[in-house]
Amino acid sequence: NAGVTQTPKFRILKIGQSMTLQCAQDMNHNYMYWYRQDPGMGLKLIYYSVGAGITDKGEVPNGYNVSRSTTEDFPLRLELAAPSQTSVYFCASSYRGDTQYFGPGTRLTVL
Amino acid sequence: GQSLEQPSEVTAVEGAIVQINCTYQTSGFYGLSWYQQHDGGAPTFLSYNALDGLEETGRFSSFLSRSDSYGYLLLQELQMKDSASYFCAVRSSGGYQKVTFGTGTKLQVIP
Numbered sequence: 001n002a003g004v005t006q007t008p009k010f011r012i013l014k015i016g017q018s019m020t021l022q023c024a025q026d027m028n029h030n031y032m033y034w035y036r037q038d039p040g041m042g043l044k045l046i047y048y049s050v051g052a053g054i055t056d057k058g059e060v061p062n063g064y065n066v067s068r069s070t071t072e073d074f075p076l077r078l079e080l081a082a083p084s085q086t087s088v089y090f091c092a093s094s095y096r097g098d099t100q101y102f103g104p105g106t107r108l109t110v111l
Numbered sequence: 112g113q114s115l116e117q118p119s120e121v122t123a124v125e126g127a128i129v130q131i132n133c134t135y136q137t138s139g140f141y142g143l144s145w146y147q148q149h150d151g152g153a154p155t156f157l158s159y160n161a162l163d164g165l166e167e168t169g170r171f172s173s174f175l176s177r178s179d180s181y182g183y184l185l186l187q188e189l190q191m192k193d194s195a196s197y198f199c200a201v202r203s204s205g206g207y208q209k210v211t212f213g214t215g216t217k218l219q220v221i222p
Contacts, residue, residue: 043198056209059211098141098202101156103153
């Protein structure tokens with residue numbers, strides 16, 4: 001099993017550009033999450049999903065959108081990138097939420 | 112809402128025992144989880160307490176006291192490779208069961 005995969009690993013965006021961060025899991029988990037982690041800080045929840053077609057906002061959803069059309073995939077869309085969105089983005093999946101499996105992360109810089 | 116507080120930094124000597132505390136304010140949750148994150152890496156799951164008391168997994172133990180709104184992670188026989196950040200997390204028992212992470216503790220193990 002590949003676990004949780006994320007693409008791309010690194011990306012540099014210009015202010016105002018948009019992009020989609022991809023996340024996929026092969027563990028048949030219903031719960032999936034997107035976090036951002038700024039340098040030296042903790043994990044902040046952006047969006048999460050408890051199953052295909054069901055998503056909800058976390059702590060810091062502004063500037064992001066998600067969709068969950070399948071159990072496996074949970075892409076995160078950044079619209080109109082801003083320097084404040086420079087961060088490391090982690091996707092995670094879980095059977096119920098208590099034990100989360102994280103992807104390797106996407107390191108995003110907005111210039 | 113949920114908030115979880117941890118000491119920002121802890122230093123301990125190789126071979127010793129260290130305790131990392133997590134105090135929380137929450138309206139209701141299923142259990143307390145612990146994650147480890149090395150610099151530049153993704154968080155990995157360590158331990159979970161659904162009930163009050165001590166859970167032991169090798170050199171790592173975790174404790175929960177709901178009456179005291181408090182938990183801790185205990186690391187024994189510290190090794191240099193245990194130098195990392197440690198996060199506690201809870202899954203809310205309301206709504207879509209959102210997960211909230213603590214502020215994180217950076218552990219430095221010294222020779």
